Amino acid sequence: MKTRLILAATTLIVFMASAAFAHFGMLIPDSDEVNQEKKTVNLTLSFSHPFEMEGMELEKPAAFFVVANGEEKTDLLGTLKPAKVMGHSAWTASYTPREPGLYAFVFDPLPYKEDAENNYIRHITKVVIDAYGEGEDWHMPLGLKTEIVPLTRPFGNYAGNVFQGVVMLDGEPAPYTRVEVEYFNADGKRTAPSERMITQEVIADGNGVFTFVCPWKGWWGFAGLNDDAEPYKGRDLELGAVIWVLMQ
Template sequence: MKKLTAALAALCVILFAGNAFAHFGMLIPDTDELTQEKRTVELTLSFSHPFEGQGMVLEKPAAFFMTVDNGDRVDLLSTLKETKVMDFPAWKTAYTAKRPGLLTFVFDPVPYKEDAENNYIRHITKVVVDAYGEGEEWNTPVGLDTEIVPLTRPFGNYAGNVFQGVVLVNGKPAPYTRVEVEFYNKDGKRQAPNDRMVTQEVLCDGQGVFTFACPWKGWWGFAGLNTAEKPYEGRELEMGAVIWVEMK
């Protein structure tokens, strides 16, 4: 009986691992550009499996802010309102741009306890919105503990374009970082032929640079994953540098 119990437990672990999908911090605006006709951007913050449409709980972030033209940070944490994404707690807000510029929105979450992987997950997530067509310095780092600095303009892209970025950890390129890529399958119309196709993976080169071609229109998430030097609450801490980019 003990051998049978152990065998069943091992099988459950294998099956569970085979069906596990990538986690993504998600910061999705309703547009990647603001114009004179649309001056307010609405943003939704969540923590989910974007392709499969499986939500998870996102506690109120430890920080949520924006920069204009990569200048001083504007604290937006108090503007967040509770909502739900994929039937799980999430957050939303809106921001009206008062002048032309490049708006970078960032949230830094409370680390998520993932018992299935015996670790914690901290995905520092950002998205860039171009206000009134004046965004030029889109390849400037924000100065996060880890982040993806785009080498392809992170707005105004066609489906099929290549997206390229460099993963930074503590301000320095992180060579050979594994980058997970996933499509936000919001309407559920896309179907993967098998589980391996849900999350795409690429490796950075020796300079921390990765490249990926996005075949469909919609929002694409890129997560550069590294392990923090120090554990969190006695467990390994996965540090994710996440950026979302829309293909049109």
């Protein structure tokens, strides 16, 4: 009986920890624009619980690239440099756009084994940069396995703006997808009244569309979560469509 009680208590603790902490692929640039004063964007790739500022290991991704103006795709995997974020393995890169336009950066990680949830996690993560005020067609999909296609411009936003997007899976809208939302608490100044306030959640409608109001300045992450049709190494594979948006 004592052994069963200990096991039950341990299971409850693991469940509570996994429920409180949402995982996010993170692709954070030092600005959501480049201009004549700042011609290079510096990006940091990591995997973490962004509000709590608790990091996890990010192996070198399977892919890292940029898509210019929705057309020209450039492989950037070879530009990655090892780094540490929140005490764990992460990566950095720099990129200088050659011309004005819209630049969407994407990394596709190797699946992360999450024993607390008995699954693997693959968060395909993107961020969009406006170069010289010429970013257009920001509402067009990139053709990723899963992605959030923005219906709100994903750069140049005020804090308090609504962010709206469509969760896509295998090229089609994913109805009633659960979308987790979390603030990147970079300076550690924000606190949540309770654990349930750390990660916000909304459900997309029948067309895969979701809406969320971002109350604070800073980077906000949105993760549309679905399970892949095929398991990975005998476990469910959580596919996360992640996008990061700066509110100013």
